[in-house]
Amino acid sequence: MMNIGEAAKASGVSAKMIRYYESIGLISEADRTHSNYRVYGTNDVHTLRFIKRARNLGFSMEETSALLALWHDRTRASADVKQIATEHVQALETRISELQEMADTLRHLVHCCSGDNRPDCPILSNLAGQDRAVGQA
Amino acid sequence: MMNIGEAAKASGVSAKMIRYYESIGLISEADRTHSNYRVYGTNDVHTLRFIKRARNLGFSMEETSALLALWHDRTRASADVKQIATEHVQALETRISELQEMADTLRHLVHCCSGDNRPDCPILSNLAGQDRAVGQA
DNA sequence: CTTGACCTTCCCATGATGGGAACCTCTACA
DNA sequence: TGTAGAGGTTCCCATCATGGGAAGGTCAAG
Numbered sequence: 152m153m154n155i156g157e158a159a160k161a162s163g164v165s166a167k168m169i170r171y172y173e174s175i176g177l178i179s180e181a182d183r184t185h186s187n188y189r190v191y192g193t194n195d196v197h198t199l200r201f202i203k204r205a206r207n208l209g210f211s212m213e214e215t216s217a218l219l220a221l222w223h224d225r226t227r228a229s230a231d232v233k234q235i236a237t238e239h240v241q242a243l244e245t246r247i248s249e250l251q252e253m254a255d256t257l258r259h260l261v262h263c264c265s266g267d268n269r270p271d272c273p274i275l276s277n278l279a280g281q282d283r284a285v286g287q288a
Numbered sequence: 289m290m291n292i293g294e295a296a297k298a299s300g301v302s303a304k305m306i307r308y309y310e311s312i313g314l315i316s317e318a319d320r321t322h323s324n325y326r327v328y329g330t331n332d333v334h335t336l337r338f339i340k341r342a343r344n345l346g347f348s349m350e351e352t353s354a355l356l357a358l359w360h361d362r363t364r365a366s367a368d369v370k371q372i373a374t375e376h377v378q379a380l381e382t383r384i385s386e387l388q389e390m391a392d393t394l395r396h397l398v399h400c401c402s403g404d405n406r407p408d409c410p411i412l413s414n415l416a417g418q419d420r421a422v423g424q425a
Numbered sequence: 426c427t428t429g430a431c432c433t434t435c436c437c438a439t440g441a442t443g444g445g446a447a448c449c450t451c452t453a454c455a
Numbered sequence: 456t457g458t459a460g461a462g463g464t465t466c467c468c469a470t471c472a473t474g475g476g477a478a479g480g481t482c483a484a485g
Contacts, residue, residue, distance in 0.1 A: 154431080154432075155431090155432075156430095156431065156432080165473085165474085166431095166432090167473075167474065167475090168472080168473070168474090170433095170434095171472080171473080184481095186432080186433095186480080186481055186482080187432080187433065187480085187481090188431090188432055188433080188481080188482095189432085189433090197416065197417070200416075200417055201415050201416055201417070204414070204415045204417065205415050206472090207390075208390050208393060208394055208415075209387065209390045211471085211472095212471075212472075218411075218412070218415060221409075221412065222412050222415070222416065224407075225407060226407060227407045227409070228404065228405040228406070228407070229401050229402055229403055229404060229405075229406055229407060229408060229409035229411075229412075230403045230404055230405060232401065232409045232411050232412055233398055233401045233403035233409070233411065234403075236394055236397060236398045236401070236411050237398050239394060240391055240394045240395055240398060243387050243390055243391040243394070244391060246387055247384055247387050247388060247391065250346065250380050250383055250384050250387070251384060253344075253345050253346045253380055254377055254380040254381060254384065256345060257345055257373055257376060257377045257380070258377055260373060261370060261373045261374050261377060264366050264369065264370045264373070265366055265370075266366055266367045266370035266371075267365065267366060267367055268365040268366075268367060269365070269366055270361075270362060270363065270364045270365070270366060271366060272358075272364070272366035272369045272370070274355075274366075274369050274370065274373050275355070275358065275359050275366075275369055277341070278338050278341045278342050278345075278355060278359070279334070279338055279359065280334075280337055280338070280341065291462080291463070292462090292463070292464095293461095293462065293463080302442080302443085303462095303463085304442070304443065304444090305441080305442070305443095307464090307465095308441080308442080321450095323449080323450055323451080323463080323464095324449085324450090324463080324464065325450080325451090325462090325463055325464080326463085326464090343441090348440080348441095349440075349441075
């Protein structure tokens with residue numbers, strides 16, 4: 152049995168976030184001591200670590216919530232978990248492509264910019280739209 | 289001379305955002321008609337398009353603001369523009385790596401998950417931390 | 426019995442954007 | 456000339472996940 156600060160250290164989730172997770176119903180309300188302090192056990196810490204790992208893999212709170220529910224459901228079908236994960240992989244790939252496209256365009260513009268003390272700059276020209284041919288396939 | 293709705297259409301920036309950009313000082317305060325309607329000219333539309341392009345390349349409002357200032361400064365050194373762009377490319381690359389790492393880990397887990405109606409699931413096992421060897425180099 | 430660390434709740438801020446209410450203005454048409 | 460509807464104005468709220476901080480209660484050690 153530990154208080155919120157210890158649970159935070161043990162799980163890697165800040166005390167602030169533990170309270171927030173409780174407030175939005177992601178985790179159940181913690182028991183309290185006579186003096187109103189929240190009390191956590193090892194199971195709670197495991198749950199918090201689960202959440203932390205899911206967040207580190209980029210799952211949204213909503214997805215994390217769904218994963219948590221499946222984790223606690225002994226009769227789950229792994230297909231349900233797999234679907235959430237697969238969709239998230241696709242979302243990640245979409246986002247990566249978008250960022251990659253931005254980076255590619257910018258790298259090209261940066262490459263074309265002399266980067267000296269003169270004002271002429273293909274980066275600004277591109278942003279100004281006076282240079283649409285540069286770096287846009 | 290056009291009103292905010294026309295400027296929005298011409299620039300691709302929503303009226304809502306145009307007002308917001310004005311409120312945070314990214315663009316100067318628009319002139320008003322006698323009836324308090326904002327009025328925009330072609331220069332304003334060019335500026336809005338510039339902002340739109342910068343945002344599409346993933347620049348933050350702060351970076352966009354700096355780029356706008358450089359654009360308007362005829363005595364700028366292209367090196368200053370290049371630096372902002374280079375730093376942004378690096379930030380994009382960092383973010384891409386992070387997402388890529390998440391996607392790689394998840395793809396592996398998804399690959400290992402049978403995805404049937406049985407409860408056993410390496411994805412959940414990994415999140416629960418009972419499976420640290422899987423998918424984590 | 427005090428001090429300092431930690432807990433509690435509550436409010437505010439982020440960044441960029443959209444939604445919507447309440448109200449005003451303009452244009453077109455009968 | 457009256458009215459309808461489109462579109463303008465300001466202001467507040469919500470998002471998503473997180474942190475900061477104030478005001479006040481609690482606990483443990485000295």
